Amino acid sequence: MFIIDYIKEVYSAVKSLLKGMKLTGYYFTHHKEIITQQYPEVKQTLPERFRGEVVMLHDENNEHACTGCTACELACPNATIKIITKFDVSPEGKKKKALDTFVYHLELCTMCNLCIEACPTDAIKMAQTFEHSVFDRSLLTKKLNKPGSKIREGVE
Amino acid sequence: MFEEIGTTAEGDLVINMGPQHPATHGVLHLLITLNGETIKKVEPHLGYIHRSIEKMCESLTYRQFIYVTSRMDYLSAHINNHCCALCVEKGLQIEIPSRAQVIRILVDELTRIASHELWWGAMAMDLGAFTPFFYAFRERETINDIMEETSGARLTMNYIVPGGVMADIHPNFQKRVKSFIQLFKSKVDEYDELVTGNVIFQGRMKGVGVLSKEDAISYGCTGPAARGSGVNCDIRKLYPYEIYNTLEFDEILETAGDSFARYMVRIREMKQSIRIIEQLIDNIPEGDFQAKTKAVLKLPKGEFYQRVETARGELGVYIISEGGTTPYRIKFRSPGFSNLSALDHIARAGKIGDLVATMGTLDLVIPDIDR
Ligand code: SF4
Ligand code: SF4
Numbered sequence: 001m002f003i004i005d006y007i008k009e010v011y012s013a014v015k016s017l018l019k020g021m022k023l024t025g026y027y028f029t030h031h032k033e034i035i036t037q038q039y040p041e042v043k044q045t046l047p048e049r050f051r052g053e054v055v056m057l058h059d060e061n062n063e064h065a066c067t068g069c070t071a072c073e074l075a076c077p078n079a080t081i082k083i084i085t086k087f088d089v090s091p092e093g094k095k096k097k098a099l100d101t102f103v104y105h106l107e108l109c110t111m112c113n114l115c116i117e118a119c120p121t122d123a124i125k126m127a128q129t130f131e132h133s134v135f136d137r138s139l140l141t142k143k144l145n146k147p148g149s150k151i152r153e154g155v156e
Numbered sequence: 157m158f159e160e161i162g163t164t165a166e167g168d169l170v171i172n173m174g175p176q177h178p179a180t181h182g183v184l185h186l187l188i189t190l191n192g193e194t195i196k197k198v199e200p201h202l203g204y205i206h207r208s209i210e211k212m213c214e215s216l217t218y219r220q221f222i223y224v225t226s227r228m229d230y231l232s233a234h235i236n237n238h239c240c241a242l243c244v245e246k247g248l249q250i251e252i253p254s255r256a257q258v259i260r261i262l263v264d265e266l267t268r269i270a271s272h273e274l275w276w277g278a279m280a281m282d283l284g285a286f287t288p289f290f291y292a293f294r295e296r297e298t299i300n301d302i303m304e305e306t307s308g309a310r311l312t313m314n315y316i317v318p319g320g321v322m323a324d325i326h327p328n329f330q331k332r333v334k335s336f337i338q339l340f341k342s343k344v345d346e347y348d349e350l351v352t353g354n355v356i357f358q359g360r361m362k363g364v365g366v367l368s369k370e371d372a373i374s375y376g377c378t379g380p381a382a383r384g385s386g387v388n389c390d391i392r393k394l395y396p397y398e399i400y401n402t403l404e405f406d407e408i409l410e411t412a413g414d415s416f417a418r419y420m421v422r423i424r425e426m427k428q429s430i431r432i433i434e435q436l437i438d439n440i441p442e443g444d445f446q447a448k449t450k451a452v453l454k455l456p457k458g459e460f461y462q463r464v465e466t467a468r469g470e471l472g473v474y475i476i477s478e479g480g481t482t483p484y485r486i487k488f489r490s491p492g493f494s495n496l497s498a499l500d501h502i503a504r505a506g507k508i509g510d511l512v513a514t515m516g517t518l519d520l521v522i523p524d525i526d527r
Contacts, residue, residue, distance in 0.1 A: 013355040020350045024287050049308040049323065077220035112223040112314045113322060118451075126308065 045128075051111035052129040054081075054104055056144040057122075063152040064145055066123035068099035075118035080108040098151055102144040106132060121155055164189065168196055173511075175204045181278060182522025184496075186511075193507050198500045206526040213486040218244045218318060218453040221483065225473075226312035228490060229524035231271040232466040234263050234303075237316040242397055243462035243473040244318040247455035253444040256320035257398045258436050262333070263303070263315060265429040269340070270299040271467035272422045272429075279419070279516040280351050283360060288351050295336075295343055302332050318453060320446030333437050337430055344426065352423065361416035365502045365514035368413055375501065376494035379469025380425060381518050384418035386411040391465035405432050415510075418517040454481055468492055468519055492524040 037044060046052070058064050068085040086100035116124055124144070134140060161170055173186040183204035189197040209228060213221040222240045226233035238260055245252065277292030300310040306326040307315035315322050351357055367377070372385040382389050390407040392400045408424045410417035455477035463472040469491030476485040495518045503511050 009355070016354045017356070020287075020354060023346055023350055047305040047308075047326070049306070049326070050304060051308040075219070077216050077223060110223065110312070111309060113308060114219065114223070114314075117317070117322065 046130070048128065049126070050128045050130075051113055051126045053106055053111075053127050053132065054109065054115060054124050054144065055127040056102060056124050056146075058146050058149055059152065061152075062146055062149045064099075064123055064149050065121040065152055065155045066099045066102060066119075066145065067121060067151065067155060068097055069120065071118045071120060072115035072124060075114045077112065077114065078108045078110060080105050080110075081115060099145060104142045104144050105140065106142060107137060107140040161187075167191075175201075181520065184520065184522045184525070186499075188508065188511070190508060193509070195503050195506055195508055195511060198503045198511070200496055200499060202526050204526065205523050207523075209527045210486050210488060214483055217481050218455060218483070221486070222316060222318075223312070223314040225488070226314060227523060228488065228527055229466055229468060229471070229492065229521050230311055231274060231521055232267050232468065233312045234267040234315060235464055235466040236471060237314060238264060239462055239464040239466075239471050239473045241316045241318050242464065243460050243475050244453065244455065246462055247458070247460045247475065247477060248318065248449070248453065250319055250447050250449060252320055252398075253447055254399070254441045255443040256445050256447070258440050259321050259325055259445060260316060261398055261400070261403075262433060262436055262440075263306075263313075263321075265432045266299050266302065266333070266336075268429050268467045269426050270296045272426050273299075275422060275467075275516075275519045276347065276351075279513075279519075280357075282512045282516040283357060285351065285354075285357075288347070291343070291346065291350065295340060298332075298336050298339060302329065302336065305329070305332070317446065319449040320444070322446075324445045325440070330437055330440070333433060337434060337437075340426075340430060344423075347423065352419075358416065360510070360513055361414065361419060361517075362412075363414050363416075364510045365415045365506060365517065366413050367498060367502045371498065371501060372413070375498040377469070377498050378491050378494065379465070379467070379519075380408075380418055380421040381469065381495045381498070383408055384410045384421045384517075385413035389470065391463050391470050395463060397462070397464060403432055403435055405429075415513055415517040422519070452481055454479065455483070463489070466491060468521065468524065469495060488527060490524045490527060492520050492522075496520055496525055 056064050056066060068083055070083045073081045073083050082103040083099065084101040084103065085097050087095045088098040089095055113126065116126060161172060163169055169190045171188050171190060173188055175183040175185040185201040185204060187199040187201060188195060209224055212224055216224065222237050225236040225240050228236055273292045273296040277289035280288035303313055304310045306329050307313040307322070367385045369385045369387055372382040372387050378389050386409050388394070388407065388409070393407045405428045408421045408428060410421050455475065457477055457479040460475045460477070461472060463470050470489065471491055472489030474487040474489070475483050478484040499515060499518060503514050506514065
């Protein structure tokens with residue numbers, strides 16, 4: 001009796017193994033199921049909400065919407081953003097606070113989106129980039145407002 | 157005193173497993189006392205990935221601290237965030253729009269499936285089967301893509317804010333979730349074919365690592381680890397939050413208490429999650445996805461506690477507020493920590509070869525244990 005049970009057990013084990021192998025074989029021969037992407041030759045387009053890095057939006061006149069209000073700096077949990085402000089003097093001689101430099105430390109950013117949520121003028125947004133590797137860490141500290149850019153008329 | 161590596165006075169061998177070991181899925185260090193091949197004691201040493209998240213949270217505002225909790229149990233990041241948000245909302249006493257509630261639950265359940273998928277693949281890999289890992293990741297990838305489209309991130313999403321969710325669901329969300337349901341239903345039977353029905357697999361799981369119902373309760377085990385021993389502990393049923401009390405789903409219970417029972421609980425739980433998603437996906441109410449909240453959140457003075465069911469068990473968030481913008485103290489009750497404490501008990505008198513399988517069925521996520 002023991003022998004028969006043993007053989008039965010071996011038989012069912014082999015059967016269950018073959019069942020699994022059949023499935024593996026099916027996927028091996030059915031190429032439409034292959035999902036590997038040929039990166040970097042073929043790059044996937046990422047969804048528009050993908051959080052890659054924080055960028056500042058500039059229009060064709062090199063103008064942005066950042067008022068230098070530091071709401072994003074306060075919202076950031078990691079001190080990733082540093083807003084340096086200056087005082088613009090208008091033609092009438094009035095002094096007005098404006099953005100001087102938007103410093104962004106990519107290496108500290110966790111892509112949590114809280115700064116974007118906090119910005120009252122939608123001056124910043126998340127870009128769909130992901131290839132951030134560089135050879136020098138200092139390259140990860142970025143200045144987001146483009147040189148010579150200024151605030152768009154009418155943005156308060 | 158910790159035991160030293162080597163041989164004890166009784167002639168037992170003391171060996172290390174981890175902190176760099178592929179089967180611990182993280183930096184967990186186990187000090188194992190062996191008599192031949194039989195385990196006499198398992199002593200987990202923690203702290204290799206301690207980031208003092210609780211202390212960190214004390215310096216972050218109620219909006220900011222939520223994202224940090226994604227880094228605890230990163231496989232149920234969304235559910236962790238959910239728990240924190242619920243706790244803050246309890247303090248603020250704000251009403252959440254029903255659309256936000258439904259979206260939160262949908263993403264919760266998708267996260268649960270994704271987490272169980274990863275566990276299933278990793279579990280099979282622990283036992284030496286490599287193929288299931290790829291199959292599990294294939295389906296999990298679909299969920300990650302859905303999350304990426306809606307929230308912008310794949311794993312640590314930070315999609316929840318106090319008062320609702322950060323953004324409305326993507327226009328494709330419903331369509332893609334429905335096609336995922338179809339896909340998953342056809343694939344989950346493959347899992348059984350490939351792994352569950354396998355005689356070798358069953359032989360290594362059945363009767364191994366038995367945790368009795370009493371011990372599961374006394375060690376404070378929660379989640380599938382305890383439900384495998386027949387303990388009613390599904391927070392979604394016992395202390396329903398959001399709209400779970402209006403949904404139809406079963407609390408999965410197995411009574412054997414062995415590794416196989418814990419395995420089956422998770423497999424069956426995935427099907428229940430699909431059931432929940434099916435009920436909600438066509439019935440997402442119209443309306444706002446976020447309640448109006450103040451820019452700076454201040455919790456009233458007092459203590460607030462909220463628990464949710466993550467993929468691993470009960471997560472509790474305890475906030476003490478002094479009335480300011482940051483919490484005075486935050487304590488997380490993480491499921492992994494209590495589940496790990498039962499490891500010594502269930503692995504004792506077993507063979508060292510079974511330890512990895514037993515540990516796999518507890519579904520430990522080490523950053524959740526250390527925080
Ligand atoms: S995404 Fe988060 S971490 Fe990054 S800059 Fe914005 S607020 Fe800071
Ligand atoms: S980016 Fe937005 S939030 Fe940040 S300083 Fe500029 S206007 Fe303010």
